[in-house]
Amino acid sequence: MKKYKGLFSHVRWLVIAILFGSLMIGLSTNQVHAKTSSLETAFQQAANKYQVPVNLLKAVSYNESSFESHGGQPSVAGGYGVMHLTDTTGLIPNGANSKAEKVPNAASLHTLQKAAKLTGISVSKLKSNTTANIQGGAALLAAYQKSLGKPLTTNSASWYSAVKKYSQSDSKPAAEFFAANVYQILAKGVHKDGVTITPQKVNALKDEAVDSTKGESAETDGPAGLPIQWIPALYKEFDDQGDYGNYDLADRPNDQKINYIVIHNTETSFQDALSLFSTPTYSTANYVVSSVEGTVAELVRPQNVAWHAGNWYINSHSIGIEHEGYAAVGGFWYTENMYKSSAALVKYLAAKYGIPLDRQHIIGHDNVPGLNPTAQKGMHWDPGTYWNWNHYFDLMGVDLSQSQGDGSSSVITITPNEKYNLTAASGQKVTDDGVTLPLAGSNFVYLYKQPSFSADLIADKDFSTGQSGTTEKNDWSDKAVYGQQFSKIGDNGDWTEINYGGQSAWFYNPGGANSTNATGKLVTVKGTKAVPVYGSAYPSESILKKNKVTGVKPTPIYQLQPGQKYVYGGTVPAEYFNSHFNSNSAKNVIHGNNDYYQIQFNHRIAFVKASDTMIVTH
Template sequence: MKKHEGLFSQVRWLFIVIAFVGMVIGLNTQLVHAKASSLETDFQRAAAKYQVPVDLLKAVAYNESAFDSHNGKPSVAGGYGVMHLTDTTGLTPSGSDSKAVKVPNTASLHTLQKAAKLTGHSVGQLKTNSAANIDGGAALLAAYQKSLGKGLTSNIGSWSAAVKKYSQSDSQAAADFFAANVYKILAKGVNHNGVKISPQKVNALKDEAIDTTGESGQTDGPAGLPIEWIPALYKTFDDQGDYGNYDLADRPNDEKINYIVIHNTETSFQEALTLFSTPTYTTANYVVSSVEGTVAEMVRPQNVAWHAGNWYINSHSIGIEHEGYAAVGGYWYTENMYKSSAALVKYLADKYQIPLDRQHIIGHDNVPGLTPAAQKGMHWDPGTYWNWNHYFELMGVDLSKSDGSTDSHIITITPNDKTNLTADSGQKVTDDGVNLPLAGSNFVYLYEQPSFSADLIADKDFSSGQSGTTEKDDWGDKAVYGQQFSKIDQQGDWTEIDYGGQGAWFYNPGGANSTDATGKLVTAKGSKAVPVYGSAYPSDSILKKNKVTGIKPTPIYQLQPGQKYVYGGTVTSDYFNSHFNSNSPKNVIHGTDDYYQIQFNHRIAFVKASDTTLSDD
């Protein structure tokens, strides 16, 4: 009897364990589902409370934040939560590119206070509690609809004027652009973060028609973009030939436009316009505002703006500055900014035949220096929290889509911005030693060995130490979303790549932080190291023949035998020898050397085709 009881006891406990595990799994599933659906419930409740069409409320939220609360952290425009309620009180933008200035005290930057009065929720609740934040957005929409003398109707088409007011824009074009994006979301539908909007046919009422034609007839941008021509300063500063803030050219007829460089202003939008309109020797082709997504075109694309800190890249690129207060307190960029910028980049890339990839749509942090000394001082914007994945998705490009096989030697860095860095591993991101959020970061750390306890790699032209740091501006130990490298080895959850002249390991469990890719690889010919350059300039002899002094191709690194780097295209050497008020083709000095562009480390670089071998993966 005891023997049978023992057997029964084991079976009984087995069933109990199975039942318990099933219950735990069920509870966990319910918790995950509850978490995913809580936003949906919050939208339903707020819409009913303030008599706003629920799908309209969701569409406005998705247009503002893609349903991401960012854990209560402010955007670079001082916006909080899924409804992007703004409060810039106490924010002071600052950075290496500008003096500290106060954030403009405008109503558009303080919608959170108005929402607090309408809902009775505290400012703190509106910032950190999603349900309260959605209440605030719904209350604002209802208030705007009433202020227009309109009823709180279920007809979504009659709310377009209120949606325009929600944009907080003084620009009609910007307000129209915002509303047009909201109604596109309704037409297309969304299923994201547990919130669903079914595709629907919705038209704004005739008396509220949305103008999406914009003013692009007088500017260089796509139809419907809220863009205005605000010219940068172009004049001589003395009688010695000193001038600024850009150069006349005839691109792409005299020089091909190969790159679009993404910047962050670290100033207000207006401050950037002022900076580029005064004798500062700096400007960009475009500036995009954060709250509204309005665009100022300041230098025509055919002309050369002074923005990249690398004359060769300037000559072959278009620079786009983005308003932001990221240096102090802001951790994410607004949807209005992303959408305007993405629409502009897609338009420019199509017009000038620029590939939509991360070797040609680059950050200022990807621009190399022309010399080793310059390399150390190159900028690091748009920084840790620029969402390259989302940005390219808005342009219709999925950088995480695999086009290679599992035995491919080329991989694309594609980390999940919510899980790529983990506190459990001891990883952190810091700003002068102060911890910043891990979620939303766009990179993977690179280690000397396949272990979290190993030192981070260091770049000889950036760090004076033997190992890298967790500082957000330390670009020497970070590989960013969309960049491609040659895979050397795999050990467990760790992947090794060729990076900046050394092997570098990153945490990649199950390939979670990379995607297999195809392409071509560049290696050194023979058994000797070959020079790596920050430009594709003509030879010293050709430059001297054309009376160009003080400029010569200068190596910034060495490509060692056996190392492989991903090919980004072939360019023939040239130098833009600019002069004030002259856009003659004679200003462009053409060389005879072909260069291969490569992704060498965090920054792109160039090697001579004659020094290297180009091969398929």
């Protein structure tokens, strides 16, 4: 059986189309954004009208959207505006090899309709107008409080159960997790986009005892309070020839160190992902996170090896987390419930297994290299251009844009600033099969062959068919993403040059607006000849053959040229996980006699032999 077990062989990545009649990408800024100075007023007016505590209303909004209206575009869960009012009418995921599948007609996915009845404001206006959206959210919150037989008091503490209902979750742990986040926001305070939540002491008045560490989460590996449930993936022998799925038993970190957490998105619904991983598909993940509620399903224990990354070496040394949603047209932004649950889970797992909280170890599926040049061409690109890495790490207590150096080192961190990056004035755009997508929320900088917007984008033989890159969302040959680190070659006016995938690449960086100085080590060639770059840290072919492993060998995917430097991500020993059904013996791990250095080579991580290279500091 092949060891490319993480590759989805039976499911093609879906592209979704949104048929919302009132949704127009070209909505003007005035239509979809309330002015920053008016947001505070809008919250106050809505709170007064519907007799909701104003700071509680703000905290619910911040918990749903961080006060971002996202240009009137829907989230992956069909939510609109700063209050995340939902409407999935007409939302149809459409896969290349599957029939069109409508989103479930659940009440939680149609809160816009209920808000429209409560306020008398049209659904289209609630979607596109921030002031109206806030009124809709306030009306809903008040209606939930009344339905519970509670007074519309100014005491935020007494609104706990109404806040739980606003989560739209039927899961008690998920509703409690949502409410806990809202009250934490009230306790800590917020000042953003002209809106202020003054820190206050609030002890939520709960109608029932909170016991989120028992019940659904009793058998799971996750932080206390996370809405998590054990839903085991399929583990079964399919025939008498050694064919089995959908994961491998192991004894990590005792037999192999867990070095990475890989972030995916499903391109299916939450339930469809769970169904997929419970059938013989040779694919699964350790965890799946839902978009509307932020509920988490644990399918494969972290000590075992899930088949999720399409790279057997990365599978063997990583935990895979799938996120419900669609990375292309339609779902332009991921929900706060999803981000907060996932960030809490990653922070917990990173601490438990000693995984660094940086972008060389908390990686996207798009950062996973292929094991050979052929596999490299088919590697995935999720979680896509709209996954907010900066916000995600901020929720884990890590600020990727915080200066880490004085400029004396050549290491820089990519930290795009939306005021200076991907601006319409530059002529830059993001496309999906030629259809222009929103610029706002994109997480990368474009890379050019020369310091000019009129220059060609750089290309990569494994991603581009032509001599220049494209603006397509899944063309990662010409994009450097938030948090990734590279060696800076120099500056030319408003442009910065870096080493990227064997090329010199330029990105727009006026006054350093789209990057942050950092400190770190760099890897470069020892001698005067190019050395191989690998997609794994496997032992030599001779050692593998000695251990009766055939058809597997460390295969170069690129060449590291003399003089080029790439950011060092750690030293890893050569290892191969020679797994077998119902076996998690330490003897399954084959050890080599050499080490590799991990580097950030292009958009993906990669490995070079320590014997071929050396570490420098500038």
